[in-house]
Amino acid sequence: MLPKLDPLLHSELRLAIMSILAGVESADFTFLKGQTGATSGNLSVQIDKLTAANYITVEKGFKGKMPCTTCKITQTGRDAFSQYVSALQEYIQTNK
Amino acid sequence: MLPKLDPLLHSELRLAIMSILAGVESADFTFLKGQTGATSGNLSVQIDKLTAANYITVEKGFKGKMPCTTCKITQTGRDAFSQYVSALQEYIQTNK
DNA sequence: ATAAACAAGTTTATGAAATAAACTAAAATA
DNA sequence: TATTTTAGTTTATTTCATAAACTTGTTTAT
Numbered sequence: 001m002l003p004k005l006d007p008l009l010h011s012e013l014r015l016a017i018m019s020i021l022a023g024v025e026s027a028d029f030t031f032l033k034g035q036t037g038a039t040s041g042n043l044s045v046q047i048d049k050l051t052a053a054n055y056i057t058v059e060k061g062f063k064g065k066m067p068c069t070t071c072k073i074t075q076t077g078r079d080a081f082s083q084y085v086s087a088l089q090e091y092i093q094t095n096k
Numbered sequence: 097m098l099p100k101l102d103p104l105l106h107s108e109l110r111l112a113i114m115s116i117l118a119g120v121e122s123a124d125f126t127f128l129k130g131q132t133g134a135t136s137g138n139l140s141v142q143i144d145k146l147t148a149a150n151y152i153t154v155e156k157g158f159k160g161k162m163p164c165t166t167c168k169i170t171q172t173g174r175d176a177f178s179q180y181v182s183a184l185q186e187y188i189q190t191n192k
Numbered sequence: 193a194t195a196a197a198c199a200a201g202t203t204t205a206t207g208a209a210a211t212a213a214a215c216t217a218a219a220a221t222a
Numbered sequence: 223t224a225t226t227t228t229a230g231t232t233t234a235t236t237t238c239a240t241a242a243a244c245t246t247g248t249t250t251a252t
Binding site: 125126129136137139140141144162163164165 | 228229230231232233
């Protein structure tokens, strides 16, 4: 039977966030917003969910005087992501 | 920027259905139910949506005396599926 | 100095969608 | 012939993604 897909990752925006974070040391809110094209509200909510699951960590600081939220993927997140990718492969590799 | 994912395919059950149908000539309701582990209700609803989008076709007949609903992927569905797979690749191939 | 516009978010509300529960109709079985 | 099972459909519920509205502070223009 086909494997279950991690519902936390099976969301377009959360997957995009994770996909980006998997490839960089860290990324701040504004960068993620630009890359994903998401609205601030949506991005904020999804970052919270990924944080709650410990898939990413968030550090709040300032860049100059402006608030700056920096996100980083965790090992847990990295593992979940790679698991998700493996599971997906089974769906999309159509053995036709 | 990351490509948009076809919302019709970005659903675990619908993706599973399409994944299965992509690999076989046709499959009936019961078979799909067994393979996916979905409830009848959920399966029925998702089949309707894929049918409405012309991603699959449904033929209702009988196997012996029992009703039998047979599903088959369409060319449109095949194209959408392969597009979706390509889009996904961009998300999951972490260029780290 | 103050008002207006902008930046970086958060919180709350809304609409859509996935899932579950309840139901139907017919067939098989006890 | 009554009960259970099969093969679904329809309706209801809950969850979730997204959008809209709001907050806090900063820069810019007057």
